[in-house]
Amino acid sequence: MAVVTDVPTKPSAGHRITSWARRLSPFGVFAGLVTIGIVALVGFPLLSTLWNVFFVDGALDLSPFVDVWALPGIGSVLLNTAIVLVIALPISLAVATVFAWLMERTDARIGWASTILPLIPLMVPSLAGTVGWIALTSGRAGLLNVWLRDLLSVVGIDLTEGPFQIYSWGGMVFLYVLYVVPFGYLSISSSLQNLDPSLEEAARVNGSGILRTFFTVTIPAIKPALVGAFNIQLIIGFAMFSIPATVGVSAEIEVLALRIYRLLTFSYPPDTGSAVVLSIMMLVVVAIAGWWQLKVNRTKRYGTIGGRIGRGAHVQLGRWRWFAMFCVLFYIASTSILPFLGLVFLSVQGFWSSEIDFSRYNFDNYAAVISTPDIQASLMNSVLFGIQGGLVAMIIGLIVAMYLARNTGVAAKIVDFISRIPATLPHLVVAVAFIAAFAGPPFNLAGTSAILIGAYIVMYLPQAVISSNSAMAQVGNDMIEASLVSGAGQGRTFLKVILPLVWPGFISGFVICFVVMAGELTGSALLAGVQTPVIGFTMIKMWLDGSTTLLAALSVIVSVVFSVVTLASLLLARPRRRRG
């Protein structure tokens, strides 16, 4: 054995810098630039807004934190938000998990449904879907209610209203669940696809029943995806605007998102201070959930794509199979076909009437929608912006996820935190911040596509990062290390190994980003100008104008267009990895 010769000396600063520069790969530089870009795009508008709110004449002024409690009814707004989320989120997570498991692991799998399920509600934007459900189940005039009352009167029960009432707590929670479920489903099902079925088979062989295996093996093994799904659902729940703005208003259940919208648009001058303080409250909740996800992902005790890939048989559900299939189909119907029918029913009428009279039906609304240049332009713009913004957001998200997977230092924490902040900001706040930062000189981007796409990327960056994180968490470290050892640099490793392996996760993340961006409502309402109208901007204008039937016609068209684009991207998402 050799003898210890010398004590290692510390390298000089010069050495450190040259060595650091030598190690700098093009990919490293790119990742660095992206990071700086995120900081600028997210940090700059927010900081300038915070500065405007909390610094009066250069002195710190925290009075907005006190003022906010003087807002009328603020207590009940917070309580309503809490009630809706506390009831709707666990239900949504459970439904998403069970559906994903049924589709990926059991003989209740319905080929087309398992692919389409998470996407159908995304293809019908939530404002359109909500309007469709209002058309079906508003107390007196809802189409479904009319039919049911007719049916009940046959057996001697006469009702003047109901039996359903969408303008209620039940209606709110029902719609929240419907539109929150798919956002969790995607990450859970792709994690189940990647989970080695032999883990579950081992449990079955060791004497666990189907349920016991589900709860003791499957659920713990996909915990990172579940926590990720919960995070996305929480963010979507907080940001949900279409339901509070329609059903919430009529049911007099005001939640945070709506209050912030009102503070910024209905009051003059806009009460940015209170809106920002309310946003900070959301930030705290989402930050706690985000910290939890980070903690779960770090422990690495979960099933990942290793070098060995197993093949599994489907769990036999026996007679429960038909019940499970019915539940899934019923969900699909309630999120898409039913509201779509409601929309179609509304859209062929001149004004809203629950009387069924075919002679009065016509396509005037469609003709009006199609012939209006503004609406044409907004459809076009939304699809384009959605594709561009979705791609950029997912690429950024993937780079951030890679960075987070390999780094745990302070810098990683800062990048992660910054990429998460926008999730906690209602889109109106992002929009206000963007207007403050970029609309005027020196950027002069007011009403341009750049400011819209920029704002979309910021708004949905957290979702892109979360989707990418759970996709990355599935790629075993040895896959990356094997590539580095084979002489591939970080750039090649990213393109040839990481990207193909995260491809399904990447595409499912992109589809979410595309649809939410193209259908974005509230931020668009403020940011879109007359030159660059987008769908959200146009639809909210129609709702506020009371042109419900015209809105229904546009919703039908939008749903069809979104479906085509979503299905097209889906074809790209078919996993390259061959299954045995």
Added chain:
Amino acid sequence: MSTVGAPRGADQKTATVVAGDSLAPVLQIDNLYKHFQLPGEKKVTAVDGIDLTLSRGEFLVLLGPSGCGKTTLLRCVAGLDSPDSGRIRIGGRDAYDSSRAINQPPEKRHISMIFQTYALWPHMTAAQNIAYPLISRGVSRKQVKERVDRVLEQVDVTSQAKRYPNQMSGGQQQRVALARALVSESDLILFDEPLSNIDAKVREQLREEMLEMQRTLGFTALYVTHDQSEAMHLAHRIAVLDSGKVAQLDTGRMIYTRPANRYVARFIGRTNETTGAVTSVSDGAADVTTPFGTGRATFTNEEVPVGADAVVAWRPENAQVVPADSAAPERAALVVDGTVTARVFVGMHVELLVHANDETLLAIAPPDSGIREGDQVRLVVGEGALIAVPQPETR
């Protein structure tokens, strides 16, 4: 990187490359340290001042139980973990040098590595997996195909070329992983417990093939395992690691017959051991007063001074089992009297558990031995077969 242009001829296949120290070392590790700070735990020193040199064509095995730092050391050589200080030279070039702040990324080190999990990329076929290291090092398309075909044949997986990893058995996957490591003809191939996921039969077969391939192709190998028989089989030299330090670095034979300390003696093979006071020292051996009587033990490493306690140990196969009433042999290192408490027939021989002086010893007798449970027996440890090592420091 030693790029061997011409295909290897049949005559070369039988040539044996012996580890030589005349050539420049392929891997040189000097005074390497690596610490870990696990949350909520004390700082762990995974690699504690290790020095190692591998000559061209040498097969060196890092052997130790889990947590001894062997995998960390391997990952530091690969560049997948960063050491805290020290120096690593691969193929005569600095891969890591803390004093000059050099730390090359893995892709610049011209090495290959085989992972415990195989780490075959599931989205690529076997041939694509194997071609990857060549493509990333800029080898021409024509040459890539040639070399991939050749290596597929070498590891006998030509039939799997178009298959995806999930369509192959574990043994086939490991062969492909081996092919991927061989194809670039790197100076140094790192093995991270490559056989631990394969069933026994295939494991033995692969082990023999790997041995043959290494001796034929002459690549330099640094191989991590916790399996001593694997180490004995494959290695030119074995480095037994203990808590981040090299406990002994020698040939398998020397490590087995002359373990440098109690840790190595216990880890490699089976031993009977006891302690005793040294009463006299001469010619690299000592008279030791053990609970079984006085023995003559050979020092394998440091000598223990007269008056101090030493650990004495012998391999079961080095002790002859005779009836208790037989005459005391003249030339024996140690004689132990005891009672047989268990007798197990294992095929090649009979194993006996012998109770002597409140301790249970293992003894080996010929398969036709008439010794039964309950018999009084005498164990005669052959001359020179009893070794003495210092008492380990209490940590």
